[in-house]
Amino acid sequence: MKRIFVIFIIVILSILAFLAIQSRNNNEVIAPTTDQIQIPQGYKKYSDLGFTIYHSPNMLVRKEGDGIAAFVLIGPSQKGQTEMYDGINITIFKVETYTQDNFKSFVEKEVEKIKNDGMSEITKGITPIQIGKYRGLKFTVHGFGEHEEVYLEGNDKKYLHIATLVEDPTNQEFEEMKNKILETIEF
Numbered sequence: 001m002k003r004i005f006v007i008f009i010i011v012i013l014s015i016l017a018f019l020a021i022q023s024r025n026n027n028e029v030i031a032p033t034t035d036q037i038q039i040p041q042g043y044k045k046y047s048d049l050g051f052t053i054y055h056s057p058n059m060l061v062r063k064e065g066d067g068i069a070a071f072v073l074i075g076p077s078q079k080g081q082t083e084m085y086d087g088i089n090i091t092i093f094k095v096e097t098y099t100q101d102n103f104k105s106f107v108e109k110e111v112e113k114i115k116n117d118g119m120s121e122i123t124k125g126i127t128p129i130q131i132g133k134y135r136g137l138k139f140t141v142h143g144f145g146e147h148e149e150v151y152l153e154g155n156d157k158k159y160l161h162i163a164t165l166v167e168d169p170t171n172q173e174f175e176e177m178k179n180k181i182l183e184t185i186e187f
Contacts, residue, residue: 037132037184046071050095051160051187056177059088067094071181076170084145085167088174093161095154095187103153107137110151119143132183134160152185160187 043054046061049069055061060072068091075086098106107126114120120143129138129150136152136159147165154160162182168174 037186038180039184040180043181043184049092050158051092051185053092053181053186054184055090055181064091068092073174073177075168075172075174084165086169087167088178089147089163089165090178090181091163092185093163095158095160097157098159099157103151103157103159104137106159107139107151110149111139114141114149132185134185134187150182152187154187158187160185 037054039054040056042057044057046053046055046069048063049067053071055071056073058073060070060074062070062072064070071088071090071092073088078084078086100106100109104126111122111126115122120141122139123142123146124140126137126139129136129152131150131152134152134154136150138148138150140146140148145165145167147163150162150164152160152162162185164178164182166174166178
């Protein structure tokens, strides 16, 4: 009888240990790998302005000026010559170097510039973000539509500025597409 009780206790402790390990593994934040980027099948490569990104083949890609690339996908209900209300607009600025002592103070100065421009309003303050292998900071602006401003930090005070506007009234999964595209970025 004592032997059965010991076996019972060992089985219970084994089950509890297994559940504890499973629970811990499910709650762990796994850092992204630096050597593997998940590129969705059929996506096209864009490489210029100090960065590389893969985008949907259905997107219009245009270079604006000498330092901006825009990736646009128009949704089915979008009408021409109007503000974006159905689609994706990802605007990426060329890789630059910040001069402030730290990245956060640099982004805070960028927020102040927007607050002082008189054309836009910050609707969500600065929060951390991770896109692929890059950490950064983001905030939300209401100007010509509500869009997210993302600043990703690279090595040697390099940064990448990305502005995204996603409107999806017809449930085309544009937010998921935007996230898949951004996960492929390298600079």
